Amino acid sequence: MKSYTLLPGFLLLALTAAIPVPEPTPPNIPSSSSASTLLTNLIVAPQGPQDGYSRDLFPHWVTIQGECNTRETVLKRDGVSVQTSSTCAATSGSWYSPYDGKTWTLASxxxxxxxxxxxxxxKSGxxxxxTDRRRQFANDLANPQLIAVTDELNQAKGDQGxxxxxxxxxxxxxxxxxxxIKVKSAYALTVTASEKSSLNGMLATC
Incomplete structure (x- = not known):
């Protein structure tokens, strides 16, 4: 945003830059070299069938503390100046979505x-x-499995690798x-050959 202040004989141009919202950093992200080693150790196998799958088999979002469930906990962790209601719902704050570089001020x-x-x-194991293991996976706050991002982008991603x-x-x-790679390694999930190739290509950009 630009603002102008008139002084005798001068036009002072003052640039007022918006304070950037920090990029969220989920926990336990390995270095690129460590990730490369973890990827080498993952089992390469074709994906299993989708038969029997339901999101309900991965219970989420579970209560983490008090009134706060997993979603609300991640919103608080990944946002800046997040204010919450008595029921832990985010009522204000700023969130930077690292997938697309957009900043949002509404939790919705x-x-x-x-x-x-x-x-x-x-399909990977x-x-x-x-059910307890799937619940842990779906609500994992110890590994880099959960991150707040632009809703439409997450929906476009779907279940794609x-x-x-x-x-x-x-x-x-x-x-x-x-x-x-860290999440797949932590849960001993398999990767397909094309998935591994793509991950190696992404690590090459580090």
């Missing part, structure tokens, strides 16, 4: 992305898990790959 404009989608996990979908903000693809 954000989705909490499962970096490794629930459906992808199901989670079909054999217990990195061989089909990558953040449109290319400078974030390195981080996205490191997050994806």
């Amino acid at each position: 404009d954000l989705d909490i992305d499962h970096v490794v989608p629930l459906s992808n996990a199901w 989670a079909a054999a898990w217990t 990195p061989e089909e979908w990558q953040p449109p903000r290319t400078s974030y693809r390195c981080t996205y790959a490191r997050m994806w």
Whole structure:
């Protein structure tokens, strides 16, 4: 935003820059070299069938503390100056979506992305898990599995893997790959050959 102040004999141009909202950093993101090693150790296998899959088999969002569920906890973690109601709903704040570089001030404009989608996990090994294990995966705050992003972008991603979908903000693809690899490694999920190739290509941008 530009503002002008008139002084005797001068026109003073003052540039007032908006204070940038910090980029959210989910926990436990490995370095690119560590991610490369983790990727090498992942089992490469074709995806299993979608048969029997339902999002209800991955209970979310669960209560984390008091009135706050997982979604509300991530919104608080990833936002700036977030204010909440007595029921923990975000009433104000700012959120920067690193997938597309957009900033939002309404919590309703954000989705909490499962970096490794629930459906992808199901076809990569989670079909054999217990409900408790799937609940842990769907609400994981210890690994880089959850992040607040532009809702429409999250919906466009759907259950696609990195061989089909990558953040449109290319400078974030390195981080996205490191997050994806960490989650797959933490839960001993498999990767397909094309998925691994795409992840290696994304790490090459680091």
